[in-house]
Amino acid sequence: MRGPRPRAKILLAQSQAQFLNQWMPLPFNVATHLDTAIRAAAKALGLTDQGFESEVRVADPANGDFQANGALAFAKRAKQNPRALAQQIVDLLGALQTDFDLTLAGPGFINFRLKPAALLGWLQAYGSAQDLQNGAASARQGQTWIVDYSSPNTAKQMHVGHLRSAVIGEAICRLLAFSGAKVIRDNHIGDWGTQFGKLIWAHKRHLDPAALATDPLEEFERLYKVGNTAADADPSVLEEARHELVRLQDGDSTNLEIWKEINDVSLAAFQQIYDQLGIKFDVTLGESFYNDKVPRVYRELSESGLAEESGGALVVFHDEHPRFSRNAERPNPFMVRKGDGASGYASTDLATALYRAENFHAHGIVIVTDFRQTDHFEQLFLTVKKWFAAKKYRLPELHHVIFGAVTGDDGKALRTRDGGTIKLKELLGxxxxxxxxxxxxxxxxxxxxxxxxxxxxxxxxxxxxxxxxxxxxxxxxxxxxxxxxxxxxxxxxxxxxxxxxxxxxxxxxxxxxxxxxxxxxxxxxxxxxxxxxxxxxxxxxxxxxxxxxxxxxxxxxxxxxxxxxxxxxxxxxxxxxxxxxxxxxxxxxxxxxxxxxxxxxxxxxxxxxxx
RNA sequence: GGAUCUGUAGCUCAAUUGGAUAGAGCACUUGGCUUCGAACCAAGGGGUCGGGGGUUCGAGUCCCUCCAGAUCCGCCA
Incomplete structure (x- = not known):
């Protein structure tokens, strides 16, 4: 419960105006409070129209609690003396002097040091976890944010490389929720890749029922390696594996059943890790979920003239962007549909963006992956922006949250298929x-x-x-x-x-x-x-x-x-x-x-x- | 070949995104427990911010260039 602050008695000797002023609690975010006051002063000086920014930030404690640097940048542009300008602003900030010691320093820094009584007032005003939450929750009130993180491939165990996305993503979810947003945690699992061809091929021929009962994920990983090795060695196996994939995609009941078993087992194993990390997803909409949603992507991108045929494939160039232009030395188009007609992750991600915008009315989308996918998401976001503009869809804020790789001693990123990497389960144990x-x-x-x-x-x-x-x-x-x-x-x-x-x-x-x-x-x-x-x-x-x-x-x-x-x-x-x-x-x-x-x-x- | 990212103390990392004298931990040196928990605290040494040039009141941060490493570059995601 936030009531009037018990600071009144120390103010009895002060003027009535100040007294009334003091009954207003110092706001939760003191920096914002200072920003507001300085902007008002700048407006009085006629600086606001000329693009004045207060630039309030936390200061080195030796100098004060907060500092405002705006006078420096503004004076440079306006060819004024920064120190004199800062002084003019300070002269208009008299009301702040009940709570702060104001000083002018260097070429025009304005320093604010909270007085002990003001510190006490703030501490008294925000006295519970709920008060802190209430104080922070205005920033993103009413917004819906989708956070896409963790997102492992099924049929494989999570290893140390998967930790960062999960941990960073969860922290971001909680921060967004704390700032008032409705957060939808979405585990965009890789459950529809070409790995399933080889996996199903091996599952039908080399399954070890005992191993499956003991540690199913371990067994699926083994099967994948078996299938992979066999396909590498023998082209006819590769052909059969492709055929298994096609049958899966055509809805063959046996293959679907195997596929479903693999995914169910994988998700159950993932959940054990998530439980340890305190993660609970709201939805798990993997790549397979978007399978039937890509034709619309092809259609709309083609209709709007964004995508074009190239060597049998459907691609999008971004000519205004040197890296993704058709005129680049080695063109790097966004591959929406492959030459053989198959969909790739680009089309899935486009369908995903649309679904999140339409179905969840997302105000913002955050995707947490490692830095290697930077180009892909840059192309994705460029494409989404043009596509949504062409169709007049409301565009959410798009953020790719990039993190660095976890590497081995050789400085190279750990990869699942290298084997011998540390499993997440083992790390936590x-x-x-x-x-x-x-x-x-x-x-x-x-x-x-x-x-x-x-x-x-x-x-x-x-x-x-x-x-x-x-x-x-x-x-x-x-x-x-x-x-x-x-x-x-x-x-x-x-x-x-x-x-x-x-x-x-x-x-x-x-x-x-x-x-x-x-x-x-x-x-x-x-x-x-x-x-x-x-x-x-x-x-x-x-x-x-x-x-x-x-x-x-x-x-x-x-x-x-x-x-x-x-x-x-x-x-x-x-x-x-x-x-x-x-x-x-x-x-x-x-x-x-x-x-x-x-x-x-x-x-x-x-x-x-x-x- | 092109592009992106990274390079800060012996080691592992910060630096509120262009702000004031570049900060922590580990390791090393010294001091502090019969006194609310010493998994702690106080203090000390240790830096051409990869090299060079530029932009400006001000650069670890922006631009150019070189060096080193990682990553990506039409059909695995």
């Missing part, structure tokens, strides 16, 4: 084991069952966070040490901070859901102030991570917040006799707890009571 050893070492007194539960959370979180803590666009060499590191910017460090806060509440016999902090006063010590200043920047971290679709910005923020808390924890004791000191420190502890837990849950991690 190993993570749990290593975490268990550590838990047992650190907290041997906890009962075995609890140590197991804790180890599960720590192990899985560590693996998830290994992907979320770094900028998604870079490649990395897979290593156990990296995935299961427990020091530095890692999940255990963050989870540890959470358990230390909870421990304080336990020690004081207080319920963290109902912290007695109504009488808390403004932060005083260096560490208290530093922690409070960090807490107030949570909305900015959320916004940055969501707008850029880069969850690591939130991870970095949480790591820094946990660091501030650790410094505070070491310096300032919370459970002390002085009731005033105690209340104001408990407030900081509690707000740290809700921000950390909310943030970690947004990244898809689970948190712990103790560890």
């Amino acid at each position: 190993e993570a749990e084991e290593r975490a268990y050893a550590l838990v047992t070492e650190k907290t041997p007194d906890l009962p075995e069952a609890e140590r197991r539960t804790i180890a599960r959370t720590i192990g899985i979180s560590s693996v998830q966070y290994a992907d979320l803590s770094q900028n998604r666009s870079s490649n990395y060499v897979f290593s156990w040490e990296k995935m299961l590191s427990f020091e530095g910017n890692t999940a255990p460090y963050l989870l540890y901070a959470v358990t230390r806060v909870r421990s304080i509440f336990r020690k004081a016999s207080l319920n963290p859901a109902e912290p007695p902090v109504g009488s808390a006063t403004a932060p005083e010590s260096l560490q208290e102030i530093s922690l409070a200043r960090k807490l107030v920047k949570f909305p900015d971290a959320i916004q940055l991570a969501t707008n850029t679709l880069r969850p690591h910005f939130l991870g970095l923020y949480l790591y820094e917040l946990a660091g501030e808390f650790s410094g505070f924890y070491a310096a300032d004791k919370v459970i002390v006799d002085d009731a005033a000191v105690r209340a104001r420190r408990l407030l900081l502890c509690h707000r740290t707890l809700i921000v950390l837990e909310t943030g970690l849950h947004l990244l898809g991690l689970r948190t712990l009571e103790r560890m």
Whole structure:
């Protein structure tokens, strides 16, 4: 419940105008609040029409809490003195001075430092996870976003290379939902590829029923290899495999049954992994689902003149784009239909885009894949934009969320068919084991069952966070040490901070859901102030991570917040006799707890009571 | 051959997308537990941001060029 803020009494001595002003809570997102105020000042100065932007951002703590850099860029364009211009703006920001210390620095930076009373006001105003949610939920209210992630091929196990899409995708889903969007998680599985020809061929001839009963996915993988090897060695096998594929596509009941069995088994195995990662898809619309929807794509693209015949195939060029132009040195058209009449992933993806726009009324579509598909999705998006424009369909925002490859020691991307790559199942199991050893070492007194539960959370979180803590666009060499590191910017460090806060509440016999902090006063010590200043920047971290679709910005923020808390924890004791000191420190502890837990849950991690 | 991405401390990574003195962790050195959990904290050394040139008040970030690696380039997705 957000009511009037209990800051009134510190304001009694101030003017009536300021008093009334102070009854308005400082908004959830302080940077946005500053932006609004500066824009108003710029408008008063007549700068808005000339394209003035405030450029408010989080500042280096040494300089302030937020900084506005807009005067610099504007002055350059308008050939004015930036420092003088910044001063004119500052002169109009008098109302902000109740909450902030304003300073002008360097060539024209405007710095804003929150006063302790303003910090207290913000902390009092946003006092529960629900308050944080309410504060953030306006940005994408009423929008529907489709997030297409994980999307493995069936009949194969997921290996470490599949982890990034799942982990990053889930974090993005949660961030979008937190900003108010309705999110539809769509697992666009590869269930209709040519691999099924070879697979069905082998299934009919080399199936081992015992192996199928023990570990069906393992057996399907073996069968695929058998089929692949045989087809490579013998052209007649390849021919038979193609025939099996055609029969499947023509609806042959035996082949359909095998196909369905393979997919059902695969999805059940995938689900075990998803359960561990806390992922639950809303829909699983794989490539087969779009099978009957591609003719419309061919028709509409041809009618609108976007697609053309070329060597028997149906292709789309984008002449305005050097890379996809027909005039390129080596043309790279978007292959909508192959020369032999078969559909490819391009046509499936086009049909998928249309379905998402029409059926889900998507405001935005996010597709999470590795960087190798960059060209494909660029062509897809270019084609979709022209196609939708020609047919007057409403165009959703299209985002390809690209991440780097997970590579082996040779620096080359891991591929399923190379064999010997680490299976996701094994990775998660190993993570749990290593975490268990550590838990047992650190907290041997906890009962075995609890140590197991804790180890599960720590192990899985560590693996998830290994992907979320770094900028998604870079490649990395897979290593156990990296995935299961427990020091530095890692999940255990963050989870540890959470358990230390909870421990304080336990020690004081207080319920963290109902912290007695109504009488808390403004932060005083260096560490208290530093922690409070960090807490107030949570909305900015959320916004940055969501707008850029880069969850690591939130991870970095949480790591820094946990660091501030650790410094505070070491310096300032919370459970002390002085009731005033105690209340104001408990407030900081509690707000740290809700921000950390909310943030970690947004990244898809689970948190712990103790560890 | 063309295109895209990557290159930051010995190692693994950040840097709010053009902002102020490039920051963390690991490793190394030093100090801190009879005091709310030391899976922690405090402090120290360590950098021609791959090389070179350019754009401007300001560049790790943008442009050009060279070097190194990865990836893609009409029918597997």
